[in-house]
Amino acid sequence: MNEKYVKQMSLKEIGEEGQEKIINSSITIIGMGGLGCSVFMYLARMGVTNFKIIDYDIVETSNLSRQVLYNENSVGKYKVDVASKTIKKIDKAINVKTIKEKVIEENIEKLLNDCEIIIDCTDNLESRRLIANYTVQKNRKLIVGAVEGFKGWIMNIQSNKTSCYNQIFKNMKDEDINKIGVVGSVVGTIGTIMATETIKIILGISTPLNSSILFLDEKKMNFRLIPLRGE
Numbered sequence: 041m042n043e044k045y046v047k048q049m050s051l052k053e054i055g056e057e058g059q060e061k062i063i064n065s066s067i068t069i070i071g072m073g074g075l076g077c078s079v080f081m082y083l084a085r086m087g088v089t090n091f092k093i094i095d096y097d098i099v100e101t102s103n104l105s106r107q108v109l110y111n112e113n114s115v116g117k118y119k120v121d122v123a124s125k126t127i128k129k130i131d132k133a134i135n136v137k138t139i140k141e142k143v144i145e146e147n148i149e150k151l152l153n154d155c156e157i158i159i160d161c162t163d164n165l166e167s168r169r170l171i172a173n174y175t176v177q178k179n180r181k182l183i184v185g186a187v188e189g190f191k192g193w194i195m196n197i198q199s200n201k202t203s204c205y206n207q208i209f210k211n212m213k214d215e216d217i218n219k220i221g222v223v224g225s226v227v228g229t230i231g232t233i234m235a236t237e238t239i240k241i242i243l244g245i246s247t248p249l250n251s252s253i254l255f256l257d258e259k260k261m262n263f264r265l266i267p268l269r270g271e
Contacts, residue, residue, distance in 0.1 A: 042087075044087075045059050045086075045087055048086065048087075053243060053245060054243065058243050059087060061242050061243060062086060062087040062088055062239065062242055062243070063087045063088070063089055064089075064090075065088055065090065065157065065242045066090040066091070066092070066155070066156065066157070067083060067088055067090070067091050067092070067157050067159065067238065068091070068092040068093075068094070068152065068155040068157065068158045068159065069091065069092070069093045069094070069159045069161060070094045070095070070143055070158065070159065070160050070161060070162055070167070070171060071094070071095055071160065071161035071162040071163065071167075072093055072094075072095040072097075072107075072109075072119040072120055072123050072161070073095075073097075073103065073106075073107055073119075073161060073163055074103075074106035074107050074108075074161075074187070074222070074224065074227035074228075074231065075161035075185055075186075075187070075227060075230060075231045075234065076093070076095070076123075076159075076161035076231075077107045077108045077109040077110070077123065077231070078108060078227065078228050078230075078231025078232055078234075078235065079159055079161060079231050079234050079235045079238070080093065080109065080123060080127060081108060081109060081127065081130075082231070082232055082235035082236075083235050083238060083239070084127045084130050084131065084134055085130060086235070086239060088134075088242075089131070089133055089134050089135060090134075090135050091127075091134065091135065091136045091137065092136075092137045092139065092155065093120050093123060093124065093136060093137070093138055093139070094120070094139045094141065094143060094151060095118075095119045095120050095139075095140070096140050096141055096142045097118075097119050098116055098117060098118055098119065099114040099115050099116065099117055099118075099119055099122060100115060101115055105224045106222065106224035106227045106228070107119075108228070109122065109123045109126045109127070110122055110123075110126075118138075118140055120138035120139065120140060121138060123136075124136040124138050139151060142167070143162070143167055143170065143171060144167075144170070145170060148170060148171070148174050149174075152171075152174060152175075152178075152180070153178075155180060156180060156181060157180070157181045157183075157238060157241060157242070158171065158175055158180055158181065158182045158183075159182075159183045159184075159234060159238060160172070160182060160183070160184040160185075161185070161231075161234075163186075168184060168186075171184075172184065172197050175197060176197060181196070181241055182196065182197040183195075183196055183197075183234050183237050183238055183241070184196075184197060185230045185231070185233070185234045186230070187222045187223075187226050187227050187230050188220050188222065189220070189221055189222060189223060189226075189259075190223050190226055190257060190258045190259035190260075191226070191255070191256065191257045191258070191259075192226055192227075192229065192230040192255075192256055192258075193230075193253055193254060193255045193256070194230060194233050194234055194237065194249060194253070194254045195249055195252070195253040195254065195268070196237060196241075196247065196249045196250055223258070225258075226258050229256070229258065230256075233254070237249055248265055249265075251267060251268060252265040252266055252267050252268060253265075253266050253268060254266075
């Protein structure tokens with residue numbers, strides 16, 4: 041086994057068998073902004089070798105404060121292309137399928153029908169609702185997170201929890217999200233937690249986020265687990 045994973049393999053929850061599961065897993069990340077970059081980077085460093093990344097956007101200068109896979113030379117280039125190239129510098133054995141499309145109702149089946157573990161890092165409510173409803177219908181595993189200022193949240197979408205997800209955001213509109221500022225370091229915090237949740241799913245480790253949503257406020261250093269009700 042590669043020496044780079046010795047530290048995490050020393051944990052009883054991982055070991056050699058768990059590391060093999062991580063290496064052989066396949067992950068789909070939708071959205072290669074701040075969250076997507078953090079999730080992608082940490083999962084790659086932990087040993088995941090098969091990725092599908094989906095984003096139609098290009099890198100802008102305003103992205104560089106929080107989207108850690110890009111630099112000034114990336115501006116004007118497709119995010120998925122730059123992210124893939126950067127990640128392969130970590131491990132050239134990593135396989136990355138890049139897709140330059142927006143996930144919409146007309147193409148979601150084509151894009152996600154072969155995906156078992158999906159990480160939603162999009163920044164608009166329409167996409168989040170669409171992805172959540174699709175993964176529940178298809179019985180796929182979904183991790184979703186978001187950031188607002190110093191605050192953020194993470195949850196795993198379960199088949200009987202989707203109504204709670206839709207209820208939380210029923211009065212919010214995409215134009216409201218577009219006006220929200222974010223703290224770059226908080227994006228990193230949420231992204232790393234999402235990566236950890238993904239590893240726990242791969243390893244079959246039970247997590248409180250199967251039945252709760254985690255809210256955090258880094259300004260007040262307050263973390264709260266709020267139980268979700270089923271449908």
